[in-house]
Amino acid sequence: MPTLLHVNASPRYANSDSLRLARHFIDAVQTAGPESFEVETLNLFDDHVLPAFGRVAAAAKMAVFTGQDQTPEQVAAWEAARAVFDQFASADAYVFNIPMWNAGVPYVLKQWIDVMTQPGWSFGFDPGQGYRGLLEGKHALAVHTSGVYAPGVPAAFGSDFSSTFFADWLNFVGIEDAVHVRFAPTVLNGDVDGTREVAEAELLDAAIEFAGKLSTAGTLQLVND
Numbered sequence: 001m002p003t004l005l006h007v008n009a010s011p012r013y014a015n016s017d018s019l020r021l022a023r024h025f026i027d028a029v030q031t032a033g034p035e036s037f038e039v040e041t042l043n044l045f046d047d048h049v050l051p052a053f054g055r056v057a058a059a060a061k062m063a064v065f066t067g068q069d070q071t072p073e074q075v076a077a078w079e080a081a082r083a084v085f086d087q088f089a090s091a092d093a094y095v096f097n098i099p100m101w102n103a104g105v106p107y108v109l110k111q112w113i114d115v116m117t118q119p120g121w122s123f124g125f126d127p128g129q130g131y132r133g134l135l136e137g138k139h140a141l142a143v144h145t146s147g148v149y150a151p152g153v154p155a156a157f158g159s160d161f162s163s164t165f166f167a168d169w170l171n172f173v174g175i176e177d178a179v180h181v182r183f184a185p186t187v188l189n190g191d192v193d194g195t196r197e198v199a200e201a202e203l204l205d206a207a208i209e210f211a212g213k214l215s216t217a218g219t220l221q222l223v224n225d
Helices: 017-032 055-066 072-089 107-116 162-172 192-215
Strands: 003-008 038-043 093-099 123-126 130-133 139-145 177-183
Touching: 003 017, 017 093, 017 139, 017 177, 017 192, 055 072, 072 107, 093 162, 093 192, 130 162, 139 162, 139 192, 162 177, 177 192
Parallel strands: 003 038, 003 093, 093 139, 139 177
Antiparallel strands: 123 130
């Protein structure tokens, strides 16, 4: 059975617009899809979801880069990071809800990305060709929300390093088939309901195609490096 991993990067739960829209999309995919699939939700702000990636884990990563043996402490840190990656890599498709925080992504999302974006797991490197993403053939949809910034507003109302960073990361790990939907009821127009309706309509349109791709996800394979 195909698996859809829903990554919730908001701590606001019932009060989260990004989470509400992500669930709206998942419901639409379930309605549109003739095939059944499993939905797994990862709430990044829940306690003990992510391991620390500090001195020991960084040393473990450099040991991989340089071909050295890891110490037992480094092995444990590396295995904890690997478990996070394995959960991600085992899914066939992804839904992300990402509120903008200070022009960027919430820190737990960046931590999650940094924990599992490792050589030989999500990307490979060739001295002559550069980086190559290893998560090929997967599909993603990301919901981006902001309350002040919106495309086209004056610079005094903020900048967007959130959706641009996240789209670049998806491409870096090989997930090139990605749809990005924005909900940005900026204070300049104040049309919250109208902006939400536009976002919901975009999500409904995307759900039909997404459901078709998910139904054939059983044929996808992770590229090993």
